[in-house]
Each structure stands twice: as C-alpha cells, then as structure tokens.
Amino acid sequence: MTRPATLAAAFAPFHELADELLPHAFSGEDGSHDAAHLIRVWKNAARIRAEEGGDARQLAAAVLLHDCVAVEKNSPQRAEASRLAADKAWQILDSLGWHRAEISSVAHAILTHSFSANIPPETLEAKILQDADRLDAIGMVGAARCFYIAGRMGSGLYDPLDPLAEDRPLDDKAFAIDHFETKLFRLADGFQTAAGRRLALERQQRLRDVLTMVLDEI
Template identity: 35%
Template sequence: MRIEDFIKDEKSLTIIKKAEEFAKNFFEREGTHGFSHTERVLALCMHIGKKEGADLEVLALAALLHDIARPLESKGKIEDHAKEGAKIARRFLKGLGYEKTDQVAHAIEAHRFSKPPEPQTLEAKILSDADKLDAIGAIGIARVFMYSGEHGRSIEYSLKHFEEKILKLKDLMYTKTAKEMALERHKYVEEFIDRIRKEIEGEL
C-alpha cells in the first residue's frame, strides 16, 4: 500500500513520514506485534477510513504510532502499551506542533478491545477495528501460530486461543466496513479450525 494513494497533501505526508520513522525505532525485531503488524493496520485503516469518511491524516498517524509501546509491555516494563503509547505519541506530535494531537492520542489509548477507554471518535473506532481485523483471517491464523512458536505452545493450545478470543472478534467491530470484512475473515478461520481438527483426529 502507498500512503500517497490515500493522502495527497504534502504537509500531511511529511508528518506521516516522520511518524513512520519515529515508530520504526521502537521495534528491535519482528514478531506477532512487529512493525509489519503496524503496516498492515495502517493499510486496513486507510481502506476502511476512506469508505467511512474518516480523517485519514489522524488515522494514519494513530495507526503508525498505536503499538510503539508494545515492546516495553512485552519486556514487562509497563502494564498497558496503549496508554503509554498515547503518552509517547502525544509528546512526539506536540514536539512537531501538530494540531490534532489529542485525536491521535485518544485513538491510540482506546485501540485495545479488552481494556478501557472505549473509542469515542470515528478514527478511534476504525483503528480498533483494524487492529482486531489483523487478528482474523489468514493473517490472524499465521500470527496465532507464530506467537505459539515464540512461546513453545502446542497446536491444541493454539486452537483453544482461537475459540476463546479470535472467533469472538467479528462481533466486536464498530464500523460497517469492518463488520463486512470480519465476516469473510471469520469464515476462513472457522473453515481452517474444522480442517485442522479433522487432521488431528486422523480423519483427513
């Protein structure tokens, strides 16, 4: 995805590029929440945001910065990467004199579906939806098993995670566009689970 296909304003593109470079510095390695996840969330946000009539500049910045504190949480240095990420993003954007800092910070703070606060703006809802969508479908399946491999977990444990979390995500979407996308991704996961269970039992 090229951000220039969605945002044409040169001033907006400049600050977005600065945010991208800033965000990359927080990720030492790839993984289930590496910078590739951020790039996919950004792409989802742009496609959903365009259809839903969102502020794509705010959305792009929020997407790029939404997980910058995730590595700190993974290392046990902080408890909530969303809240800490919002603080870091706020300092960064204020340092650039950005006028919509509050909107971006709110979207970052509210992007986790499992913790408050609830997203109040369209941009915050889209970011939350995009983050959840990246956990469903083919990408979602790949991420679950990548995470299990990183933590030495079995296939059976992974299937339990699908049932307890992943299969519930389609009902947690806010926007019409994301709900439609989630249905297709959810169906793919269901088909995969059915197939892998049959293979485990030796039926196929």
C-alpha cells in the same frame, strides 16, 4: 534492513508523515507487530475510511504509532500497552508541532484500539483504528499471527488428548488453537463500523476454515 523512507511509500499519500513517525513506531522485535502489520492496518483503515469518512491524517498518525510501545502478550502490564503508546504518541506529535486537539484525537484512538485495554472508542477515527487493527487479528493473517505468537511464547499448537477443550478449561497460554475460542472468534462481534463489521464476517469465516482444516489434519 529496509529503511523507513522505503516503508513510508506504503502510507501514501502520507509518506512524509510516515517518514517522520516510522522511526518511533517500534520498540520491540515482535514480528506480529512489525512494519508489515502497520501496512496491513493502514490498508484496512483506508478501506474502512473510504466508506465511513474520518480525518485521514489523524488516522494515519494513529496507525503509525498505535504499537509504538511494545508489551509482550504474557506481561502483567499488557493491559497498559495502549495507554503507554498513547502517552508516547502525544510526546512525539507535540514535538512535531501538531495542534493539541489533533494530538488528543490521535492519542484517544491509540488508547482505545486495544482489546486488552477494554476502553470504548468515542471518535470515528478511534473506531476505524480499532476495527482496522482487529481485522488483522482474524482471517488467514490472524491465524498466522496466532501461531507465530504461540511459538514466541513457547506454547504448543494444541492439546493432543483434547484439542477442542471438551473436558478441560481453555488455556491459550498453553495451546495456540485455544486462542481461537478465548479471543479471536469473539472479535467479530465487537466491530465499530458497518464497513468493519462486513469485512470481519468474511475474515472470521476464513479463521473458522483454518481451525476446521487443522482439526481435520490432526
């Protein structure tokens, strides 16, 4: 298993902060919310921040801890995941001596990043985290994560008789490609920053291309 110290280099220039926070960053075995996901979200966040601004250290902490409490997609507590993660992040950063205002900012970003929580982000850092995390849910990686999660949940890829749900209700718990319509295609409309919106449009087209190719092959 890769050691946190090795992974920390991916969060430069905040590798020392990553050394402190990576041991607390995961609480489950979900490969769609793993170290690779954190690194991708950090790259997305850094790219957006380069255009939009924001406090880089707070953003790094929010990225590192935004999934620190794992709640399965099919759990009735799913909408509480970001609140639980924000509470845990508060305790962790407090133990490391962070100032209360900084902790509050990081916790707010974590609380509001989740689609399931449906809480509007109020700070620039929170808006960037939400955009950076949602970018990882669309595009080619988003499609791969969707199929991975469907496999973990025991879902099928598609309804063999009605893949586009033309004569049935959409059911993304039963069929992976239904999730494209119930959630993934809707994400591009909710981006908070100009940079995030531009990147989202590019990735949403890739996601549509994936669905088109799947439908062609079946």
